[in-house]
Amino acid sequence: MTFFKSIALIPAAGMGKRMGASVNKQYLLLDGLPIVARTISVFERSPLIDSIYLVIPAEEIPYCREHVVEACGFKKVAAIIPGGKERQNSVMNGLNAIRDIADDDDVILIHDGVRPLVTEAILIESISVARIMDGALAAVPAKDTIKVVSNGIVVDTPPRDTLWQAQTPQSFRFGIIHAAHLSAEAAGFTGTDDASLIERNGGKIGIVRGDYRNIKITTPEDLILAEAFLAGTEKEQ
Secondary structure: OOOOOEEEEEEOOOOOHHHOOOOOHHHOEEOOEEHHHHHHHHHHHOOOOOEEEEEEOHHHHHHHHHHHHHHHOOOOEEEEEEOOOOHHHHHHHHHHHHOOOOOOOOEEEEOOOOOOOOOHHHHHHHHHHHHHOOEEEEEEEOOOOOOEEEOOEEEEOOOHHHOEEEEEEEEEEHHHHHHHHHHHHHHOOOOOOHHHHHHHOOOOEEEEEOOOOOOOOOOHHHHHHHHHHHHHHHHHO
């Protein structure tokens, strides 16, 4: 029987300007730990994850290694990779770094470094779906009515039951996602997320039911919300 790996690729190369903080958002503390450390810890604890690759701005790599990876004693972090100009470039850098150790059928879980409340259940289902489809997208149904607007005028109201809010992880077999990124790079195409690069080539992405608590922390309000969610999760446990 062939055993395939599951590898986490965590881009955390954003500047976090909307936070208005003196440090990048991934290093802000969430209940005493840097946000990115809380994110990494979910994958570190999961028995399904074989290794973790971080994508960090090049100038921050020494800080991240000392104050996050070494300080928290993470054992699964195999490498810290310099990020690119945009998120898509950063993910491509990570995939290129993984290329030498990954088989085409290994599952790569691409997850935002500032989305620390992802659950083990989401990881389990993401890996399962990615093994049988072209990719797996964690998402939740839209709660609000969405309007399509052009030049300040509403032009359409899509049926809400067809709308889902994309989250991460977005998970794919390595050969599929690496080829999609190479194709996009060659065509000069920039997608809104990794799944859109697969969709562009006609691939089928399966939905994994996410969690409304699996938020991306980009504003001060998000940090307050994450603290409340984290407190509630700890009480449940």
